[in-house]
Amino acid sequence: MTDKNPLRSHIASANAPDCDFPIQNLPYGVFSTEGGAPRCGVAIGDRIVDLAKAEEAGLIDAQGTFSQPVLNDFIALGREVWDRTRARLTELLAEGGAETIPTVAMADAQMHLPIRVTEFTDFYASKNHAFNVGVLFRGPENALPPQWTHMPIGYNGRASSVVVSGTDIRRPMGQVKGEDGPVWTECKRLDLELELGAIVGANSSMGERVSVEQAEEMIFGYVLLNDWSARDIQAWEYQPLGPFQAKALGTTISPWIVTTAALEPFRCKGAERVNPVLPYLEEKRPGFFDINLEWALNDTVLGRTNYNVMYWSSAQQLAHHAVSGCPMRVGDLLGTGTISGPSRDQTGALLEMTEAGKNPVEIDGGTRIFIEDGDSITLRGHASGDGYRIGFGECAGKVLPAQQ
């Protein structure tokens, strides 16, 4: 990026070069302050614009949707309203803009799930991850499924267990494979998955397909997403119908939805395609964004990667999701799949990083093969502009002991 004099805000904290939430970002979330109801807001520096109050004050118009406790109704208003609202917020928050715009300090706010998650789908779109995990579950000769380079493989996950950053995650109990049949146990191979999640912002109709171009227009924005995974439960349950309870213990998303509009300057190509794709999956322009990602176990950053390592974009995933005529809806959450680069320190899951427990990783004060009780996992991500960055904030969760 070569914008040497980026636009600045009258909210001074937004102008620091390492601030996740400059005026170029304007991500949406849902917050509350003591005694108040959850309502919609936009992050700017270390403050949150109270969009409900801003609308009451006549500064902005979103048909009253900002007083809702989720962003679904605002998102459903459509791309024209998203664009107009972004332009108006930029005007209000720029230097010389409306210094009276109502804000609260982030430190005084509690963040909530930004959307009512209509349905949750998780994909499997990093070739490194798919290969690494395939080797561990099925051996090197069957590692990459034959259709992997021809379609974005995904599965329907559970929307009810999607929670906002900061929510504790309980280690699950379940069945795992024993010598003589299944054993009832707490999960002993609890893992993270570093992902982004695309938020679907428009409906499609049953029986209709969606082109990749239409799909791009339908995506409102992205969150960080940690798809907590119980690997021992997964290994026993997942054939032939896919992962189920191993993935239903919790999926954590960041409270801020970074809009596609804010990410647009960082659009880039993904991994090199190894074969042509069927026309319904062809992209007319690059479908990825140059987003640096990292994850930490407690205070130790263990993995650093970039969204641009992925093979299938969220737009391709959405087009594939609707290919059989499946209706897509506002609030659908599409996990990109674990984002792993080729080297060990670029992997987005402990299963890969420790080779299923064979090679422990070092952290401040110890080692780990999987996540232990009391551990916290934190995801972070940002796109780097010149003099500013488009950040996602944090997506964090702490693991509680199992309930026997």
Next chain:
Amino acid sequence: MTDKNPLRSHIASANAPDCDFPIQNLPYGVFSTEGGAPRCGVAIGDRIVDLAKAEEAGLIDAQGTFSQPVLNDFIALGREVWDRTRARLTELLAEGGAETIPTVAMADAQMHLPIRVTEFTDFYASKNHAFNVGVLFRGPENALPPQWTHMPIGYNGRASSVVVSGTDIRRPMGQVKGEDGPVWTECKRLDLELELGAIVGANSSMGERVSVEQAEEMIFGYVLLNDWSARDIQAWEYQPLGPFQAKALGTTISPWIVTTAALEPFRCKGAERVNPVLPYLEEKRPGFFDINLEWALNDTVLGRTNYNVMYWSSAQQLAHHAVSGCPMRVGDLLGTGTISGPSRDQTGALLEMTEAGKNPVEIDGGTRIFIEDGDSITLRGHASGDGYRIGFGECAGKVLPAQQ
């Protein structure tokens, strides 16, 4: 059943012995009449009790929920309200009851999806079906997965494509396996799956498990369910993460939810257990119902079976669904899985009945290996009392040609 003098209704059509909707049944649905908004009703004979009007008239009290266009809010009131409402409706509709209760003719009503489907999960709980399909997809030695007799295997389906009986289903386009990679085609192996669906009527909390006894109490009732399946798309896509677009073209449910209370006299055991189950899946009493089921292709009934052939009950499936702490919610729909008995004419899918196309079935005016454009599939089911029956009505859908 030995109730020689079953209770009779002042709605005469309800007293015919082959009527699906006698006073013993009282299934809930959502209907509209010309110019009116969708609202809640109960089937009685060939009429529908207008519950919204009955509540307005002070005949019944459900806290205003009956004027909603889905039953979720009523169901969320809980089992005590379900029981009290059933008792009150029985009183109002019995001979000598309130002949002024507002009803409309079924013939004048349009039926709607009875619930807003929160999430949809489909299981795989007929051993015959699991084995038969396993042989066709993976060969006889890997037919039944090793965990199959130890846990109810299921996968998350797509709630957005659940539709009410009478909705046309469009044949999907998609990828199937070709000689040299995937081929873009309309589905050539379109199939049905004869199932019941359990409607979850209470929430559970994240991080908490649900016992089988609690799960039984949480189930509001059952519908007929046809999980339309694109077998050629399924074969290419389903490994390793399970079926996805092959199952997202549509899932049809019957408009009437038959309550667990109405089915209680028909409680029975399912298939014999081949090994002990882990304590969290143990049942204190039989978990099935003696429900005769059939499916027809156009005018020809091809399959006849009974819910009592199943291995895992809906209560066990629900307990397993929450074992990792996954929150369950009012309006969740749990498909039982295809209900197939041991013989060919007891199978609930054409894949099994025709052995993946090898043995065509005869229908009036022709033969079929899979479903053709213009074909209708109709499911029916009822439990047989003495002098009455608890029927589900019909669950029907017609297949439209693919959109190329």
